Amino acid sequence: MNTATQLLLGVVLVGAGMILALGYPDAELGWFEGRPLGVVLAIIGAVDLGEAVLRRRRG
Numbered sequence: 001m002n003t004a005t006q007l008l009l010g011v012v013l014v015g016a017g018m019i020l021a022l023g024y025p026d027a028e029l030g031w032f033e034g035r036p037l038g039v040v041l042a043i044i045g046a047v048d049l050g051e052a053v054l055r056r057r058r059g
Contacts, residue, residue: 003052003055003056006048006051006052006055007049007052007053009045009048010045010046010047010048010049010052011045011049012045013041013042013044013045013048014041014042014045014046014049015045016038016041016045017037017038017039017040017041017042017043017044017045018038018042019038020034020035020037020038020041021034021035021038021039021042022038024038025038
């Protein structure tokens, strides 16, 4: 994946996760509730951002 695309995806995942976790904590989204799903999305986005930053520093 392109580094710029990975950075954008990470930012979108963190943003969506924060919106779900803070804005809709008790909303039921299929099998999931808003807060746990938002936390998981934010963590995945943060890992994605970290990986993109490390890749950009290496070369």
